[in-house]
Amino acid sequence: MGTVIRLAGQIDAEPTRAAVRGLAAYASHAECTRGRRHAEPAAPTRSEYQRDRDRIVHSTAFRRLVYKTQVFLNHEGDLFRTRMTHSLEVAQLGRSIARPLGLDEDLVEAIALAHDLGHTPFGHAGQDALDDCMRGHGGFEHNMQSLRVVDRLEQRYPAWDGLNLTFETREGILKRCSRAAAETLEAAEPGGVGRRFLDRTQPSLEAQLCNLADEIAYNAHDIDDGVRSGLITLEQLEGVPLFDTYRRQALAKYPQLQGRRLLYESIRRMLSTQVYDVIDATRAALSRARPASADEVRAQPPLVAFSDAMRRDSATLKQFLFRNLYRHPQVTETTDLARQVVRELFAAYRADPAQMKADFAARADSARAVADYIAGMTDRFAAHEHRRLTGRSLFA
Ligand code: MG
Numbered sequence: 001m002g003t004v005i006r007l008a009g010q011i012d013a014e015p016t017r018a019a020v021r022g023l024a025a026y027a028s029h030a031e032c033t034r035g036r037r038h039a040e041p042a043a044p045t046r047s048e049y050q051r052d053r054d055r056i057v058h059s060t061a062f063r064r065l066v067y068k069t070q071v072f073l074n075h076e077g078d079l080f081r082t083r084m085t086h087s088l089e090v091a092q093l094g095r096s097i098a099r100p101l102g103l104d105e106d107l108v109e110a111i112a113l114a115h116d117l118g119h120t121p122f123g124h125a126g127q128d129a130l131d132d133c134m135r136g137h138g139g140f141e142h143n144m145q146s147l148r149v150v151d152r153l154e155q156r157y158p159a160w161d162g163l164n165l166t167f168e169t170r171e172g173i174l175k176r177c178s179r180a181a182a183e184t185l186e187a188a189e190p191g192g193v194g195r196r197f198l199d200r201t202q203p204s205l206e207a208q209l210c211n212l213a214d215e216i217a218y219n220a221h222d223i224d225d226g227v228r229s230g231l232i233t234l235e236q237l238e239g240v241p242l243f244d245t246y247r248r249q250a251l252a253k254y255p256q257l258q259g260r261r262l263l264y265e266s267i268r269r270m271l272s273t274q275v276y277d278v279i280d281a282t283r284a285a286l287s288r289a290r291p292a293s294a295d296e297v298r299a300q301p302p303l304v305a306f307s308d309a310m311r312r313d314s315a316t317l318k319q320f321l322f323r324n325l326y327r328h329p330q331v332t333e334t335t336d337l338a339r340q341v342v343r344e345l346f347a348a349y350r351a352d353p354a355q356m357k358a359d360f361a362a363r364a365d366s367a368r369a370v371a372d373y374i375a376g377m378t379d380r381f382a383a384h385e386h387r388r389l390t391g392r393s394l395f396a
Contacts, residue, residue, distance in 0.1 A: 024102030026291040028204045034167035037151075037189070038160050049106035052169040056110055059156070059163060061117040061149045067378030068116075069123040069338075071222055071326065080225045083116045086217060090115065094213040096275050097304075098206065101282060107206040108213075110165070111172030115210060118145025120375045121382040122338030129342035130371055137367035143176045145375050147193070153372055167193065168294075172207030201298050208304035209278075216274045219317050220267050226325040227263050234263065240320045242313035246270045277310045337394045341386045345374055348389040355389060 023029060030047035043051055056062055065084035081089075091112035098108040119142050120126030130140040147170060151162040165173075170193045177185070177197045185194025196203060223243060226232040237243045246269035250257055257265060282304045291297045306314060325331065349370045353361045356373050363369035374382065387393050 021104075022099070022102055023104060025293060026205060026286065026297050027103045028107050028168050028206050028294045030104065030106070030166075032294075036164045036166055038164050040164065047106055048166050049104055049110055049169065052163075052165045053106055053110040053113065055163045055165065056114045056117075056150070059117070059150075059154050061154060061376065062113065064376065064378050065116065065119075067380055068119055068121055069126075069379050070218070071123060071225060071331065080229070081221045083119055086221065087113050087116055089217040089221060090210065090213045093216050093271070093275060094210050097209055097213060097278050097282075100279050101205070101209075101286075103206050103209065107168055107172070107204070108209055110169045111207055111210045112213060114146060114150060114165075114169065114173050115175065115214060116142070116146065117149045117173075118142045118147070118375060120145075120342065121377045121379045122335065122342065125335035125338040126342050126374075126382075129339040130346070130374060133343060133346040134367060134371050137371075140371050140375070141176075141178070141181070142375075143174055144181055145372075147174045148372070149376075153376065168204055168206070171196070171203045172210055175207075175211055196298070202300060202302055203298065204294050205282075205297050205304055208302055209282075212278055212304055212306070215314065215318075216271065216278075219314060219321065220271050222321050222325060223317075224263065224267055226321070228260075231328045231330060232324050236324060237320075240317050242310075242317045243267075243270060246273070274306070274310065274314070277307050278304065281305050281307045281310070334395075341382055341394055342374060344390055345382060345386055346370055349373065 028049070030049045033048045036048075042048070046054070062084075065087060066082055068083040070081040070083055070086045091109045094108040094112045095105045097103075098105045120130050120140075127140065127142050134140040149162075150165050150170065150173060153161070154163050155161060157164065174185075174193050177194060179197065182194040182197035185192060186198060195201075202208065223232070223237065227234060227237070234247070238247070243266060247262065247266040249269055250262060250265040254265070285303045285305060289300050289303055291300055291303070297303060305311070349356050350367065353366055353369070355361075356370070360369045360373040377385070383393075383395055
């Protein structure tokens, strides 16, 4: 556990290599990783975080993100975001912010691409239903599940379960964690990724950055998908300051602009401004705090942040999307069905575990095995299984 794969002499070489890559002292330096749970020799050409990113891209769970709901169910339209396109957008935004701050882009990309691997089919409705089903069996939470996917559920290596990722990538994937779950993690891996939730310390800057890139990404793409689906309108968005500022800017420069192009130009300007806002606010926080290493970052309060004004505007936009999109009758109607599918699948597999794939059916921790099995499903596989097991088709 926690084996450091650093080779003799690498520490001396580290500042030079890091400087070549443009990394700041407070960045996560791949040469100084806290290592992998199972020791592996270093790769000849790739950094440890590049390897993590590559392992995630090749994983089964990553491929399934294509067919998992973000907000709109996967079968509702081919142009809406899925977990896959969302994760790619988070990685893009994350890298845009990481480079000017001198942070490790490969680590940011690895965390961003893995951050939603634990999501159930049917988005948050699926996770809530599964959490209800798992009451009395330890509950279900998608951040913990993302960690389970990379630590255990991926089966690609002869000698161990999971992808054997570095501590820093796993730390970033575990964005949130309850105290009870942190204690369980700490017991299994003392001083590991559960520890910071007991000590109330922060993760690396790269991990902090991914959280904010996630928020920037979904706020923007949910406006886009929301307007294109017809569930929210450009007129409604005039009441949202963060969007309206850029809509007005775009119209001042291109008075004839309307429809899709007006939408895209407004979102493009909004995204750029948020990215520059995070870079500026974080630079200011870093110059006040002056952390000299990634470990000094962990002992500080959060350093990657929006300016106060942007934080307020972003919160207002979130509230707008919550009320008008996530709680839109057309969205809640399908999410109610999704909840029912997950509940009935859970009951069916609990009653007859042999209906699952053999390695899940054989597990002794049967409730958790069912949760792992359902969580790994794509929307369409879950709908197909539901039809097979109940004889009913809930989605038209
Ligand atoms: Mg996300």
